Amino acid sequence: MPLWLLVIFLVLGGLIVVKMLHAIAVVSVFPVTQGAMFTSTARVKIEAIMNAVPMKPSDFFVDLGCGDGRALREATKRYGVRCLGFEINPLAYVLARVQCLGSGNIRIRWSNFWKADLREADVVFCYLFPDVMKRLADKLESELRPGTRVVSCNFPVPRWQPVEVLHAASTLHNDPIYVYRSPASSGSG
Numbered sequence: 001m002p003l004w005l006l007v008i009f010l011v012l013g014g015l016i017v018v019k020m021l022h023a024i025a026v027v028s029v030f031p032v033t034q035g036a037m038f039t040s041t042a043r044v045k046i047e048a049i050m051n052a053v054p055m056k057p058s059d060f061f062v063d064l065g066c067g068d069g070r071a072l073r074e075a076t077k078r079y080g081v082r083c084l085g086f087e088i089n090p091l092a093y094v095l096a097r098v099q100c101l102g103s104g105n106i107r108i109r110w111s112n113f114w115k116a117d118l119r120e121a122d123v124v125f126c127y128l129f130p131d132v133m134k135r136l137a138d139k140l141e142s143e144l145r146p147g148t149r150v151v152s153c154n155f156p157v158p159r160w161q162p163v164e165v166l167h168a169a170s171t172l173h174n175d176p177i178y179v180y181r182s183p184a185s186s187g188s189g
């Protein structure tokens, strides 16, 4: 077999294996994610978020379902903030850990964020799925301090009024990004 054909087979085989691992990982955590599957926010959208949500180095940035950890890396690179990412998908978790190696400001937990206490967060970021947003609103309202900034990609937080709705400067990645301040009733639960 010519070498070029072998190389093509190996590349295609590798891609198929990665796709299969991705599918298995997504399906295995579906009962927890309920449709918020592993896909990454476009860099142009993260750029728009970082521009619109300035942070102090003392701030604590939390990504609920951090995927490959790109928002965490950008937040600490841009503002020097401490970051925490929760990720339940094992493939995404490994990717995030590898790509965040060496950043002392970033912690990533292979765990379910529904079980976490978010009251220390200064900025909460998420890109989830419509089916979980009502439950998320309840959780944020009961745990966050009033005024905590919350950024949700693509899907609004029910009942909350956004202070801003961003659109990245890209025709391909133009979905809304909702920016909120958690309401005054938050943190009482």
Ligand SMILES: C[S@@+](CC[C@H](N)C(=O)[O-])C[C@H]1O[C@@H](n2cnc3c(N)ncnc32)[C@H](O)[C@@H]1O
Pocket: 029, 032, 033, 034, 036, 037, 038, 039, 040, 041, 063, 064, 065, 066, 067, 068, 069, 070, 071, 086, 087, 088, 089, 092, 111, 112, 113, 114, 126, 127, 128
């Ligand atoms: C659409 S991706 C967004 C990834 C990343 N935040 C980004 O914007 O690039 C949603 C991620 O949330 C994770 N996820 C969903 N529900 C979760 C839960 N309850 N606990 C931890 N991770 C969760 C999924 O595995 C998935 O990787």
